[in-house]
Amino acid sequence: MFDNLTDKLGGIFDRLTARGALSESDIAEAMREVRVALLEADVALSVVKDFIDRVSVAAKGEDVVKSITPGQLVIKIVHDELVAALGATSQGLSLSARPPVGIMMTGLQGSGKTTSTAKLGKYLTAKEKKKVLMASLDVRRPAAQEQLQILGDQALIQTLSIQFGEPPVAIAKRAMKEAKLGGFDVVLLDTAGRLSIDQELMDEAVAIRDAAGPAEILLVADAMTGQDAVNTAEAFHDRLGLTGIMLTRVDGDARGGAALSMRSVTGCPIKMLGTGEGLDELELFHPERIAGRILGMGDVVSLVEKAQETVDEEKAEKLAAKFQKGQFDLDDMADQLKQLKKMGGFGGLMKMLPGVGKVKKALDSQNIDESMLGRQEAMLSSMTPEERKRPALIKASRKKRIAAGSGTTVQEINKLLKQFQSMQTMMKRMKKHAGKGGMPPGGMPPGGLPPGFPPMGGLR
Amino acid sequence: MNEVITEQKRGWLGRLRSGLSKSSGRLAQGVGDIFTKHKLDETSLADLEELLISADLGVNTSAKLAGQLADHRFEKDVTGDTVRQALAGDIAAILSPVAVPLTIKASNRPQVILMVGVNGTGKTTTVGKLAKIYKEQGLKVMLAAADTFRAAAIDQLVQWGTRTGVEIFTDAPGADPAAVAYQALEKARNEGMDLLLIDTAGRLHNKANLMAELQKICRVLTKLDPDAPHDVIMVLDATTGQNAHTQVEMFKQLVDITGLVVTKLDGTAKGGVVVGLADRFGLPIHAIGVGEAAQDLQPFDAGDFASGLLGLDR
Ligand SMILES: Nc1nc2c(ncn2[C@@H]2O[C@H](COP(=O)(O)OP(=O)(O)OP(=O)(O)O)[C@@H](O)[C@H]2O)c(=O)[nH]1
Ligand SMILES: Nc1nc2c(ncn2[C@@H]2O[C@H](COP(=O)(O)OP(=O)(O)OP(=O)(O)O)[C@@H](O)[C@H]2O)c(=O)[nH]1
Ligand SMILES: [Mg+2]
Ligand SMILES: [Mg+2]
Numbered sequence: 001m002f003d004n005l006t007d008k009l010g011g012i013f014d015r016l017t018a019r020g021a022l023s024e025s026d027i028a029e030a031m032r033e034v035r036v037a038l039l040e041a042d043v044a045l046s047v048v049k050d051f052i053d054r055v056s057v058a059a060k061g062e063d064v065v066k067s068i069t070p071g072q073l074v075i076k077i078v079h080d081e082l083v084a085a086l087g088a089t090s091q092g093l094s095l096s097a098r099p100p101v102g103i104m105m106t107g108l109q110g111s112g113k114t115t116s117t118a119k120l121g122k123y124l125t126a127k128e129k130k131k132v133l134m135a136s137l138d139v140r141r142p143a144a145q146e147q148l149q150i151l152g153d154q155a156l157i158q159t160l161s162i163q164f165g166e167p168p169v170a171i172a173k174r175a176m177k178e179a180k181l182g183g184f185d186v187v188l189l190d191t192a193g194r195l196s197i198d199q200e201l202m203d204e205a206v207a208i209r210d211a212a213g214p215a216e217i218l219l220v221a222d223a224m225t226g227q228d229a230v231n232t233a234e235a236f237h238d239r240l241g242l243t244g245i246m247l248t249r250v251d252g253d254a255r256g257g258a259a260l261s262m263r264s265v266t267g268c269p270i271k272m273l274g275t276g277e278g279l280d281e282l283e284l285f286h287p288e289r290i291a292g293r294i295l296g297m298g299d300v301v302s303l304v305e306k307a308q309e310t311v312d313e314e315k316a317e318k319l320a321a322k323f324q325k326g327q328f329d330l331d332d333m334a335d336q337l338k339q340l341k342k343m344g345g346f347g348g349l350m351k352m353l354p355g356v357g358k359v360k361k362a363l364d365s366q367n368i369d370e371s372m373l374g375r376q377e378a379m380l381s382s383m384t385p386e387e388r389k390r391p392a393l394i395k396a397s398r399k400k401r402i403a404a405g406s407g408t409t410v411q412e413i414n415k416l417l418k419q420f421q422s423m424q425t426m427m428k429r430m431k432k433h434a435g436k437g438g439m440p441p442g443g444m445p446p447g448g449l450p451p452g453f454p455p456m457g458g459l460r
Numbered sequence: 461m462n463e464v465i466t467e468q469k470r471g472w473l474g475r476l477r478s479g480l481s482k483s484s485g486r487l488a489q490g491v492g493d494i495f496t497k498h499k500l501d502e503t504s505l506a507d508l509e510e511l512l513i514s515a516d517l518g519v520n521t522s523a524k525l526a527g528q529l530a531d532h533r534f535e536k537d538v539t540g541d542t543v544r545q546a547l548a549g550d551i552a553a554i555l556s557p558v559a560v561p562l563t564i565k566a567s568n569r570p571q572v573i574l575m576v577g578v579n580g581t582g583k584t585t586t587v588g589k590l591a592k593i594y595k596e597q598g599l600k601v602m603l604a605a606a607d608t609f610r611a612a613a614i615d616q617l618v619q620w621g622t623r624t625g626v627e628i629f630t631d632a633p634g635a636d637p638a639a640v641a642y643q644a645l646e647k648a649r650n651e652g653m654d655l656l657l658i659d660t661a662g663r664l665h666n667k668a669n670l671m672a673e674l675q676k677i678c679r680v681l682t683k684l685d686p687d688a689p690h691d692v693i694m695v696l697d698a699t700t701g702q703n704a705h706t707q708v709e710m711f712k713q714l715v716d717i718t719g720l721v722v723t724k725l726d727g728t729a730k731g732g733v734v735v736g737l738a739d740r741f742g743l744p745i746h747a748i749g750v751g752e753a754a755q756d757l758q759p760f761d762a763g764d765f766a767s768g769l770l771g772l773d774r
Pocket of ligand 2: 749
């Protein structure tokens with residue numbers, strides 16, 4: 001439902017450049033599109049207004065007017081401004097206070113505090129070599145304390161023993177005391193979810209803070225949050241003096257405008273991102289990623305990085321050489337499938353691509369689904385090495401054998417072979433166009449180009 | 461806990477209104493400001509549109525509602541209150557058709573309700589709240605803990621079972637959720653239950669494997685009863701912004717959602733996104749969550765919601 005801002009602005013400016021110089025009202029029209037994009041991404045209205053004011057000033061500069069690609073330049077200005085507003089550099093947790101260092105987790109109900117506490121615990125233990133104690137101060141929600149205890153057991157992080165009936169402030173004090181005695185470096189305090197207008201519980205949070213004296217007070221907030229992000233962040237910051245924000249459920253497909261809203265009203269850095277339910281699914285904050293996402297431009301940076309991480313360099317080089325020679329067999333296709341799977345399958349890939357909606361539609365129309373990846377892998381591994389080297393060998397009887405061996409059908413084998421053929425054709429064409437370089441266009445390493453994946457040009 | 465007691469005295473409507481009006485105070489004041497100062501001209505309409513946007517109604521729905529107002533009253537002198545009444549009327553008109561309570565049919569023994577939604581929206585709590593309501597109506601209610609994934613999710617539901625005094629079917633953490641649902645339905649049938657409430661793990665709509673797991677639960681249930689699950693209720697957090705559209709779209713497409721429950725309306729979030737959802741999907745909104753306690757589930761009333769949203773007394 002969200003159209004790519006790049007496309008929209010491109011459209012406006014294409015019309016305009018045909019006419020010549022840009023006027024102020026042209027810029028204003030572009031800014032209206034930016035405004036809509038930000039609002040659709042759930043950036044709070046007040047924040048959008050300030051942002052547009054700043055960007056308009058920059059966009060009215062000489063450069064845009066003279067540029068032959070004003071659309072691109074405006075996008076760049078918007079993007080850069082957004083990155084700056086989100087906090088240009090990523091900031092880690094401050095752990096330099098005298099141990100035990102307290103970290104207090106706060107936020108609305110269900111935002112992901114308990115899970116994030118355990119994630120941080122694991123991260124600090126593994127990456128920062130800290131001795132961590134976790135304590136649940138949530139005496140309200142059923143089984144909240146057990147939840148943290150179980151997560152602690154899973155991640156091999158110590159949790160404070162549960163004492164039934166002990167009030168939150170007392171738990172906080174006991175946690176800090178035991179941490180001191182036990183030589184812990186960090187104490188993570190998970191608190192109950194609370195509404196910012198719940199006076200009693202906000203008072204309780206203040207009392208917890210005063211009792212524990214934490215070095216970090218993090219607001220844990222859902223990336224799907226709408227306009228309310230400003231109210232909540234402002235209220236928590238006013239009462240507690242936040243030191244940072246942790247944004248959860250970034251693995252969803254929300255555009256995440258709440259990040260900008262919260263950062264803008266509190267001035268607090270976004271320190272961490274939660275990217276899944278698993279305890280390893282924690283990432284440091286990178287403003288470029290969130291900026292691209294808010295603008296609906298896809299998580300291009302992440303995609304490129306992920307591709308670099310998962311693609312085996314050596315194999316990629318070999319494949320590139322094969323491209324150049326026009327040799328490409330089913331073994332290479334099998335490799336590609338593996339790479340694709342490592343990148344989170346089509347689902348994972350799609351989330352990171354620009355123009356997600358359209359990619360998805362293209363995939364749907366081709367009936368490509370995740371389970372197909374698995375089936376294709378099965379088909380390929382049911383072939384003999386000779387068959388994979390020389391697909392032409394695969395005739396009717398062999399097809400039957402492969403189908404039986406992989407639990408698929410002859411039609412599916414045919415489809416796979418056809419896909420392979422079209423890839424070969426595509427590669428030959430690319431070879432012709434790319435000349436000596438031989439690398440496919442678009443900056444994607446060869447290993448990352450999935451079989452049967454519609455060429456990028458056709459999707460935008 | 462003093463506040464809780466006085467809150468209870470005021471009744472749910474008062475509580476809802478105070479919750480909603482706290483949250484919509486700015487919106488209401490804003491509308492007042494615009495229309496006592498100006499005529500209902502372009503600028504006022506644009507400002508009005510923005511105020512709706514900041515209540516999470518979304519760009520499109522807000523534009524549509526503002527446009528509707530412009531049609532009727534453009535460039536006439538009107539007071540802020542009149543405009544708000546009219547606007548509330550328009551919003552209520554969109555919401556009335558979806559204000560449909562959940563119905564339990566005696567012929568479905570048991571009626572199977574599957575609770576679904578993204579993570580942390582309030583599924584388990586809502587199961588507990590529904591259990592209380594139907595138990596008090598004299599129905600035989602059973603809960604099924606089909607969230608075998610999240611740490612202590614089973615314990616959490618067990619505590620709700622104890623709290624409300626209803627039976628609960630559980631298996632070990634990590635068990636196949638579809639198997640849990642199946643066995644629970646078998647047991648509920650044998651024991652002559654009227655209602656089986658199945659709690660599922662939170663899942664993001666863009667995770668194909670998790671959505672497939674949900675489809676499997678539905679498939680397996682039909683083996684015992686071709687009509688089960690009779691209701692698939694998606695629990696939506698009022699704090700959610702425009703992503704709610706994609707959530708509902710995907711869940712509806714994959715597991716045939718039959719209705720919604722909107723939770724956390726006791727907070728500062730206005731839940732305005734449901735206006736656009738109602739317009740687009742027409743899914744019944746069965747109830748709203750207005751707190752963490754067992755009694756904090758209320759019927760969804762279009763007029764009250766719309767009035768509350770605009771800070772009007774009704
Ligand atoms: N997909 C996804 N789910 C998450 C993430 N972080 C937390 N969750 C899930 O969100 C749900 C709620 O998480 P909790 O950690 O229990 O949230 P909480 O803030 O402690 O909740 P309360 O204590 O009830 O206020 C659980 O289902 C978690 O698995 C994330 O980054 N991505
Ligand atoms: N203020 C308020 N809190 C609510 C409401 N409904 C649920 N909650 C709280 O929201 C948090 C999450 O609720 P759960 O019922 O555990 O949510 P869930 O959808 O089952 O979460 P997962 O199973 O982890 O996906 C808990 O702290 C609940 O007490 C409501 O209507 N108002
Ligand atoms: Mg918690
Ligand atoms: Mg639950």
